[in-house]
Amino acid sequence: MIKCIKCHQVDYVQKAGIIRGKQRYLCKSCQYHFTIPEPISKSRNPHHQVTIIDLANELGISKSTVSRALRGHSDIHEGTRQMVLDLAKQLEYEPNPLAHGLLKNRTNTIGIIVPEFRHYFFPAFIIGAQSVLSKAGYNVMICQSDECYETEVANVKALMSSRVDGFLVSVTSQTNNFDHFKTVMRKEIPMVFFNRICPELETPQVVVDDYHGAFMAVEHLIEQGYKRIAHLAGPSSLQLSKNRKQGYLDAIQKHNLTIDNELIIDFDLTEEKARIYANHLLSLPNPPDAIFAINDPTAIEVMILAKSKGIKIPEELGVVGFSNDPVSTIIEPQLTTISQPIGEMGKLSASILIKALEEKIIRNERHQLLTELIVRGSSVRE
Amino acid sequence: MIKCIKCHQVDYVQKAGIIRGKQRYLCKSCQYHFTIPEPISKSRNPHHQVTIIDLANELGISKSTVSRALRGHSDIHEGTRQMVLDLAKQLEYEPNPLAHGLLKNRTNTIGIIVPEFRHYFFPAFIIGAQSVLSKAGYNVMICQSDECYETEVANVKALMSSRVDGFLVSVTSQTNNFDHFKTVMRKEIPMVFFNRICPELETPQVVVDDYHGAFMAVEHLIEQGYKRIAHLAGPSSLQLSKNRKQGYLDAIQKHNLTIDNELIIDFDLTEEKARIYANHLLSLPNPPDAIFAINDPTAIEVMILAKSKGIKIPEELGVVGFSNDPVSTIIEPQLTTISQPIGEMGKLSASILIKALEEKIIRNERHQLLTELIVRGSSVRE
DNA sequence: ATCAGTTTTGGGAAAGTTCCCGATAGTTTT
DNA sequence: AAAACTATCGGGAACTTTCCCAAAACTGAT
Numbered sequence: 001m002i003k004c005i006k007c008h009q010v011d012y013v014q015k016a017g018i019i020r021g022k023q024r025y026l027c028k029s030c031q032y033h034f035t036i037p038e039p040i041s042k043s044r045n046p047h048h049q050v051t052i053i054d055l056a057n058e059l060g061i062s063k064s065t066v067s068r069a070l071r072g073h074s075d076i077h078e079g080t081r082q083m084v085l086d087l088a089k090q091l092e093y094e095p096n097p098l099a100h101g102l103l104k105n106r107t108n109t110i111g112i113i114v115p116e117f118r119h120y121f122f123p124a125f126i127i128g129a130q131s132v133l134s135k136a137g138y139n140v141m142i143c144q145s146d147e148c149y150e151t152e153v154a155n156v157k158a159l160m161s162s163r164v165d166g167f168l169v170s171v172t173s174q175t176n177n178f179d180h181f182k183t184v185m186r187k188e189i190p191m192v193f194f195n196r197i198c199p200e201l202e203t204p205q206v207v208v209d210d211y212h213g214a215f216m217a218v219e220h221l222i223e224q225g226y227k228r229i230a231h232l233a234g235p236s237s238l239q240l241s242k243n244r245k246q247g248y249l250d251a252i253q254k255h256n257l258t259i260d261n262e263l264i265i266d267f268d269l270t271e272e273k274a275r276i277y278a279n280h281l282l283s284l285p286n287p288p289d290a291i292f293a294i295n296d297p298t299a300i301e302v303m304i305l306a307k308s309k310g311i312k313i314p315e316e317l318g319v320v321g322f323s324n325d326p327v328s329t330i331i332e333p334q335l336t337t338i339s340q341p342i343g344e345m346g347k348l349s350a351s352i353l354i355k356a357l358e359e360k361i362i363r364n365e366r367h368q369l370l371t372e373l374i375v376r377g378s379s380v381r382e
Numbered sequence: 383m384i385k386c387i388k389c390h391q392v393d394y395v396q397k398a399g400i401i402r403g404k405q406r407y408l409c410k411s412c413q414y415h416f417t418i419p420e421p422i423s424k425s426r427n428p429h430h431q432v433t434i435i436d437l438a439n440e441l442g443i444s445k446s447t448v449s450r451a452l453r454g455h456s457d458i459h460e461g462t463r464q465m466v467l468d469l470a471k472q473l474e475y476e477p478n479p480l481a482h483g484l485l486k487n488r489t490n491t492i493g494i495i496v497p498e499f500r501h502y503f504f505p506a507f508i509i510g511a512q513s514v515l516s517k518a519g520y521n522v523m524i525c526q527s528d529e530c531y532e533t534e535v536a537n538v539k540a541l542m543s544s545r546v547d548g549f550l551v552s553v554t555s556q557t558n559n560f561d562h563f564k565t566v567m568r569k570e571i572p573m574v575f576f577n578r579i580c581p582e583l584e585t586p587q588v589v590v591d592d593y594h595g596a597f598m599a600v601e602h603l604i605e606q607g608y609k610r611i612a613h614l615a616g617p618s619s620l621q622l623s624k625n626r627k628q629g630y631l632d633a634i635q636k637h638n639l640t641i642d643n644e645l646i647i648d649f650d651l652t653e654e655k656a657r658i659y660a661n662h663l664l665s666l667p668n669p670p671d672a673i674f675a676i677n678d679p680t681a682i683e684v685m686i687l688a689k690s691k692g693i694k695i696p697e698e699l700g701v702v703g704f705s706n707d708p709v710s711t712i713i714e715p716q717l718t719t720i721s722q723p724i725g726e727m728g729k730l731s732a733s734i735l736i737k738a739l740e741e742k743i744i745r746n747e748r749h750q751l752l753t754e755l756i757v758r759g760s761s762v763r764e
Numbered sequence: 765a766t767c768a769g770t771t772t773t774g775g776g777a778a779a780g781t782t783c784c785c786g787a788t789a790g791t792t793t794t
Numbered sequence: 795a796a797a798a799c800t801a802t803c804g805g806g807a808a809c810t811t812t813c814c815c816a817a818a819a820c821t822g823a824t
Contacts, residue, residue, distance in 0.1 A: 099810030481780030
């Protein structure tokens with residue numbers, strides 16, 4: 001007596017042809033087609049992952065049918081589909097992404113290249129991007145360039161040889177040559193630049209309104225009565241440095257203060273250089289009474305140094321940063337800063353990339369998100 | 383007249399047989415074998431990556447020979463090897479990792495699962511691990527479980543279906559059931575647990591001496607004259623919580639102070655709960671005069687709260703954290719903490735995993751690195 | 765039962781690589 | 795010159811999946 005493997009009833013099962021040398025049955029009660037499964041896991045090699053061929057052999061059907069059943073293809077008998085799906089579940093079948101990728105020439109993996117992820121910005125960005133990407137079935141590979149051009153080139157090469165389907169990139173402060181990205185573009189692999197973009201490359205870009213953020217920051221300082229405002233700026237290779245500096249300059253000019261080039265220092269965004277130049281500024285014969293720093297880590301360095309020198313913040317020195325890093329609320333006084341929607345940037349960048357990947361059309365749009373001034377203790381004097 | 387494609391001389395080139403229908407030449411000057419390469423990139427599809435078959439056709443040899451030449455296999459003519467290597471370079475051949483992986487059943491990818499990476503610890507660990515892994519030719523896929531058990535299970539599933547070769551895992555504070563990891567072990571995929579380990583699983587573990595670190599921290603507070611020392615502890619599901627708490631208890635007992643269970647609070651390591659319980663402790667009728675927090679973010683929350691209540695640190699409240707997060711030097715007063723060699727943990731975990739992967743023997747050793755007490759302002763009263 | 769028409773299935777090639785085994789060519793020995 | 799040997803190379807299977815095309819099975823209608 002044959003028992004239906006689905007409803008477990010015995011009385012309704014009848015033979016329904018022979019398939020691949022195996023007797024096939026149909027349960028008239030639940031309308032379920034099946035063959036008697038082989039006793040499974042007969043000393044199975046644990047390293048052998050179940051394949052569609054295993055499923056096919058087990059069920060006495062062809063691998064094409066199994067493939068179609070799993071893929072939900074249309075012209076497949078409903079009973080067969082169920083049979084395959086059930087066995088797949090039972091044997092914990094997982095499709096082999098390698099075989100699929102080899103055939104489709106895709107890896108479903110996105111490469112992300114960032115200068116670092118010790119501070120708040122890039123991890124927060126990655127979290128945002130990853131949430132969108134993994135929902136769309138993409139995996140993520142993260143590389144740090146360590147603010148080093150050569151490492152960035154190596155990262156691109158490594159991710160290319162891993163055959164990632166697309167890139168999310170924020171360049172190093174050293175990157176002046178973009179040949180490594182041009183290689184990527186030649187192979188028509190979609191790339192989205194964010195935060196630190198690449199102006200000469202025709203790719204989608206996701207940035208914030210750096211100019212306006214910087215302008216707000218400096219105007220705020222001026223309104224608080226600061227007159228000699230310095231700017232610790234990023235390297236001119238980065239578009240965002242240029243934009244923030246322009247915002248700084250325009251705010252100063254708008255309010256008829258004088259621009260003193262001695263108070264504007266470009267540096268490479270490392271913490272030690274931040275410390276050195278902050279020290280330089282505060283030791284000037286005619287030191288600034290406020291500093292607008294290109295980012296929060298730099299502003300924090302300024303504050304720590306000023307406090308160690310006994311300079312009172314905000315009375316003797318106003319400080320404003322950029323990006324609203326959580327440490328800005330831990331330092332005392334709390335740091336006034338420009339907040340940017342980092343998580344949103346990540347999500348937006350990811351969805352632009354996905355669209356480029358799936359619709360094969362890349363619109364080289366520049367997306368600019370809004371910044372906001374957050375006033376805290378480091379810049380407010382009564 | 384044929385020109386040698388290597389030394390570019392004309393006079394020394396002679397015919398050297400016909401291979402695959404193509405004339406082959408030998409330059410008597412530089413001893414270089416070659417065929418005249420086809421004119422390359424005749425309207426090549428940019429999506430078509432160069433394969434060994436392309437190289438073989440171009441050179442008029444078989445793909446087996448190309449494969450062996452590239453792999454540095456022994457029984458291959460030196461001239462042929464050079465020829466293949468040169469063309470591969472010229473055409474920017476990159477081996478297809480998908481095809482290789484499909485054949486070898488390996489992806490050369492390691493999955494890392496961490497509860498979060500907003501704070502310092504996990505990014506720093508990942509940086510250390512990645513440096514070793516990428517040097518050994520492995521890629522890395524990072525997943526955040528967000529301190530959520532279900533997400534952790536989903537992460538394991540996702541990484542398994544991506545066919546990662548190995549795992550580096552630090553579990554969530556909720557993880558009490560380890561079935562998802564047992565699935566991994568059943569398939570004999572190597573796993574190394576770090577920091578937040580899994581005591582009931584037979585895998586290599588990399589931890590620090592949590593007990594001794596906590597003991598040092600609390601003994602230091604006692605030596606500074608604090609008498610009513612509270613402990614904001616982690617959930618008892620985590621081994622490290624238990625170890626640190628035991629260190630706390632033993633230090634108190636050693637110095638003949640009384641243990642007050644009112645002063646010991648387990649929580650889930652979220653920041654909001656940290657704030658709530660810190661507030662609870664500081665509002666007790668008989669409040670503690672010091673708090674040893676399970677980690678630095680918690681200690682920071684304590685300090686911020688205490689400062690907002692006007693409680694003087696370290697005079698009225700001593701605070702010690704654990705892990706030497708960089709913020710601990712930014713807050714004022716600076717936070718006394720226990721430092722652990724995070725980068726080393728990452729490197730060690732990675733190299734244990736690589737060894738397991740390459741030597742196929744997994745030694746389930748427990749590696750315990752040393753901690754160090756770093757005394758700063760938050761716990762020192764004159 | 766036969767036919768056409770539809771539904772469902774199987775066979776086999778393709779993707780890029782590695783590796784075993786057998787086949788050449790070339791060299792040395794008798 | 796024949797035999798034995800080595801150095802070098804080619805052929806083809808295997809890994810897993812998808813998809814096209816052809817083949818089989820089924821459905822009704824005659």
